[in-house]
Amino acid sequence: MSNPSAASPAAENPADDLVLYTSEGGVATITINAPDQGNSLNAAMRDQLTDWFEWASADLAVRAVVLTGAGERHFCTGANLGGAQKPAPPRPEGAPERAMGDASRMIKRGWQRLVASILDCEKPVIAAVNGTAAGGGAHLVLAADLVVMSDTAKLVEVFVKRGILPDAGGAYLLPRIVGPQIAKELMFLADSVPAERCAQLGIANRVVPAAELNEAVGALAERLVASPTKALGLTKWLINRSFESSRQTAFEEEAMAQDLLTASADFAEGLTAFRERRSPEFKGW
Numbered sequence: 227m228s229n230p231s232a233a234s235p236a237a238e239n240p241a242d243d244l245v246l247y248t249s250e251g252g253v254a255t256i257t258i259n260a261p262d263q264g265n266s267l268n269a270a271m272r273d274q275l276t277d278w279f280e281w282a283s284a285d286l287a288v289r290a291v292v293l294t295g296a297g298e299r300h301f302c303t304g305a306n307l308g309g310a311q312k313p314a315p316p317r318p319e320g321a322p323e324r325a326m327g328d329a330s331r332m333i334k335r336g337w338q339r340l341v342a343s344i345l346d347c348e349k350p351v352i353a354a355v356n357g358t359a360a361g362g363g364a365h366l367v368l369a370a371d372l373v374v375m376s377d378t379a380k381l382v383e384v385f386v387k388r389g390i391l392p393d394a395g396g397a398y399l400l401p402r403i404v405g406p407q408i409a410k411e412l413m414f415l416a417d418s419v420p421a422e423r424c425a426q427l428g429i430a431n432r433v434v435p436a437a438e439l440n441e442a443v444g445a446l447a448e449r450l451v452a453s454p455t456k457a458l459g460l461t462k463w464l465i466n467r468s469f470e471s472s473r474q475t476a477f478e479e480e481a482m483a484q485d486l487l488t489a490s491a492d493f494a495e496g497l498t499a500f501r502e503r504r505s506p507e508f509k510g511w
Contacts, residue, residue, distance in 0.1 A: 235277035245274040246296075247281075252289035252451035252510070253444075254282040254349075261297030265363070266306035272340055279343035279351075289510050290450035291347060292443055293370065294354035298436065301353075301379065304361025304394075305337070337362050337394035344369040345395075345466060348459040350450050354443040355379045355421075355430070361394075368399040371462060373429060374443050375421040376436040381429065383413045402469055403428050454492035455510040 235247075246257040256278050258265040267275065282288045295301040317323070344351050344366065353359075353370035360382040367373055367381060383400070385392045392400075392413055401409040404427045412419060424430040434442045450458065460483040468476055487493050492508045499506035 235274060235281055242274065244271050245278065247278050249282075249285070249288060251448075252287065253292060253447045254278075254285070254288045254290070255292045255294070256282075257294055257296055258302050259296040260306075261295070261300065263306055264303035264358070264360075265295040265297070265300040266303045267362070268306045269336065272305070272336055276340045276343045279340075279347050282349060283343075283347040286511055288349055289453075289455045290447045291349050291351045292354055292447055293344075293351060293366065294443075295356055298357060298378075300357040300363075301355045301359040302363025302366055303358060304363045304384070333393050337365075341365055341369045341395040341399075348462075349455065350458050350462065352443055352446060352450075354439060355381075356436070356439055358382065358418075360384045361388075362396075365392075365394040365396045365399060367429065368403060369395065372431050372446065373424075374432045374434060374439065374446065375424060375430045376439045377421050377433050378436050379421045379424075381419045381424055382416065384416050386414060386416045452508065454490070454496060454506075454508045456490045456492060457487055460487055 235242075244258070244260050246255075246259050248255050256275065258267065258271070258275070260266065260271070279291065282291045350371045351369075353367045353373045355367055355373060355375040356379060357376065358380050359367045361384045364381045364383060383392060383396065385396075391397075396413070397409075400412065404412070408427060419427070419429075421430060421433045425433050432442060432446075464476070464480060464483055467479060471479065491511050492506075495508060496506050
C-alpha cells in the first residue's frame with residue numbers, strides 16, 4: 227500500500243485525517259473519515275476530496291477509484307457548515323454582509339467543483355455506499371460511474387426539508403438516471419430511498435449484504451484494474467457527453483476518441499494479444 231507523497235494534496239490541506247487516501251494494486255481508495263458527524267463535509271474536507279480525485283485522475287499508477295465513508299451508518303450526509311470557510315476579500319464600508327453572487331460563487335467553488343472532479347476523473351469511480359447518502363452526499367453517489375450499496379444503505383434528497391434547492395449538480399444528474407418524473411418525486415417529497423429501490427431505479431448497480439460490501443467492491447475494482455484504463459476513461463467521457471450531444475456530434479467525438487486511443491500502449495497490446503490468441507496484459511497507458 228502506498229501513501230501520499232509530500233507533493234500530494236495531503237501536504238497542503240489540514241483535513242488529511244478526515245479524508246483518507248490510500249493506493250494499492252492500482253486502486254485508490256478515498257474514505258470520508260468523520261463518522262461522528264455523519265461523514266458530512268466541511269469546506270476543508272470538501273476541497274481535500276476534490277483534490278484527491280484530481281490527483282487520482284492524473285496518477286498513472288491508479289486504474290480505479292473507490293469512494294466510501296467510515297463506519298457503518300453514513301456514506302456522506304452532505305455539507306457541514308462548521309469549520310473554517312475559504313477566505314474572502316474584505317467588504318467596503320457600508321457593503322452588506324451578504325451580497326448578490328456570494329451564494330452562487332460559494333456553490334461553484336465548492337460542491338460543484340467536487341462533483342465535477344468525479345465526473346471528469348479519467349479513471350472509473352466506484353461509490354461504495356456503506357450507509358445513508360443524503361443531500362450533497364447523495365449527489366456524490368449519482369456522479370460515480372458504478373454504485374455498490376449495502377443492503378442497509380439509503381439515499382435521501384433532503385434539500386426540500388431544509389427549505390433549499392438541490393445543489394451539487396443533483397438536478398442535472400438525477401433526471402438523467404431515473405427520468406424527470408421520478409426525479410421530481412424524490413426531490414419534492416424527500417423520502418428515504420432504500421438500497422433495493424435505488425437498484426430498481428438504476429441508481430445502484432449492485433446491492434449486497436453489509437458484511438460483503440468491501441469484498442464486492444474489491445472484486446469489481448480488480449476487474450477495472452485489469453482493463454485498458456485509457457479506453458475506460460474515453461468511454462466514460464463519451465457516455466457522459468451523450469446526453470448533451472447531437473447524433474452528429476456524438477459520432478464525431480466517438481471517431482476522435484477512437485483516434486486518440488490508437489496512440490495508447492494498451493490499444494497495441496489488445497491487438498497483439500488478439501493476433502497471438504492470448505489474454506491481454508494492459509498497463510493503463
